[in-house]
Amino acid sequence: MGVVTYDFEVASPISPARLFKAITVESGKVFPKAAPQAVKSVELQGNGGPGSIATINFAGGLPYPYVKHEIESHDQDNLSYSYSLIEGGPLGDKLEKISFENKLVAGADGGSVCKSLMKFYTIGDCVFTQEDIKDQIQRMDVVYKAVEAYLVANPDVCN
Numbered sequence: 001m002g003v004v005t006y007d008f009e010v011a012s013p014i015s016p017a018r019l020f021k022a023i024t025v026e027s028g029k030v031f032p033k034a035a036p037q038a039v040k041s042v043e044l045q046g047n048g049g050p051g052s053i054a055t056i057n058f059a060g061g062l063p064y065p066y067v068k069h070e071i072e073s074h075d076q077d078n079l080s081y082s083y084s085l086i087e088g089g090p091l092g093d094k095l096e097k098i099s100f101e102n103k104l105v106a107g108a109d110g111g112s113v114c115k116s117l118m119k120f121y122t123i124g125d126c127v128f129t130q131e132d133i134k135d136q137i138q139r140m141d142v143v144y145k146a147v148e149a150y151l152v153a154n155p156d157v158c159n
Helices: 016-025 027-034 130-153
Strands: 003-012 039-045 053-058 066-075 080-088 095-106 112-122
Touching: 003 130, 016 027, 016 095, 016 112, 016 130, 027 039, 027 053, 027 130, 112 130
Parallel strands: none
Antiparallel strands: 003 112, 039 053, 053 066, 066 080, 080 095, 095 112
């Protein structure tokens, strides 16, 4: 098994606390409303803290029917969270899991910056390329941008 890491940042016009709430605490309500073309539902097993499992069920016609995330940390005071994709989605025969460490910080314009570290745990001697990584980020970005647009259009949500 190998580990491929990738650091990146994403700027958002949404404040850090509001975006954190939308993509962690309220994701089960927000994702299907913000991106109904992509997310059918989000089911949570547990209280949302470490050890909880979140299953994101995707809309028909997408490459994957679902993904399961195991929540590893959830720090509302510091607006940081980490989880691992442990089942479904892009794992297949190349990846054992994908881990995400995220922290939201204030942006210069009143919005936020999401600082992320992704770790791709490959199976055997499988190679996971930069193109594979970019593909995964583009898939996640569809929901992320839809959540942003939903929050901009609905200023009372997740306050």
